[in-house]
Amino acid sequence: MALPPLDSPQWKSPIRAFAWGVSSVASTVLTLVLFATYLGIGALAHDSHFSLGWVLGSTLLVWAGPAQIILISTLGSGATAVQAAIAVTVSAIRLFPMVVSVLPLMKTPKTGRRHLVLATHFIAVTLWVECYRLLPKVPRERRIAFTHGLGCGLVTVCMVATTFGYVLAAKLPPLFAAAILLLTPLAFLLSTARNCKQISDVLALVLGLSLFPLVSMLHTGVDILISGISAGSIAYGVHWWRERGRA
């Protein structure tokens, strides 16, 4: 399924832009990955004795696979709400630079912050990489409506998957539980690799993967933040140095 050309009259209506966003859910294999991941989250919630309404609420409100897995497994293992909140917030730091880097693609000079609140809520790894891929094919003034459609479509798919996983939990073999948990790092790695546009992105990915094992030996509690900011800054430094050489 291809989106209409940028100058097509089909983009005149925001509702159609929303609909194109919803139907773009079918254009990416990451939808399947999310479906399987949320099957796993539904099953995990069932096995940890949470209610179906609770886990559906977590998919709708939290909308970040790793944070939901952390929340369910820490609370399920008897940790306090404060311990769970700390673990979740450390895992969620990545959302900050993702939002900062992708929002400029969506806004026009007239866009206020309040217009971007819902689109911001939808941003997680999948939407981040899909926005880089799809938004250049959408006229700028329709990008927020398109992102709303894409986000609503993905959340709907994941709510269905969460429900299936919850109901089928008892029937899922343990082998599949391991396979579903491997999907997150595998899909994150490949979608981030595909998303690499500049030398700084490639370097950031490689350095980020190799610095984390070193930094994690320090057991700071914010290892990901330290290795991420260091690796990202070194990668940017190389980019800056090469650009300077060219000028």
Place this chain on the structure above:
Amino acid sequence: MNEFFGSPHALLVLVLAGFVPNEIWRMAGLWFGAGVDEGSEVLVWVRAVATAILAGVIAQILMQPPGALAGVPDWLRYGAVAAGFAVFMLTRRSIFAGVVSGEIILLAGKWWLG
């Protein structure tokens, strides 16, 4: 209805320990990001940091795996991801081919180990 949602206390924990500590980073990103221009040089740095933090998340899940993934030997976890990445590169960056190959290696390895 109560059976569907469970106790109000659990829902309060969901909001306070799940929603708020997660969403706060998105809204902070909105606060800072809404003022940045698309061509801005600072975005190159922010993108690099986002990519590197994500790389850290990937490395952490592989090194300190959650739940059932912890039952898979280290070499099989790393091998499955490496095989998935190799296939991804060989297939001109097909995420589908890479993910499927990585999963097949994991499942075959687990089945072979018994």
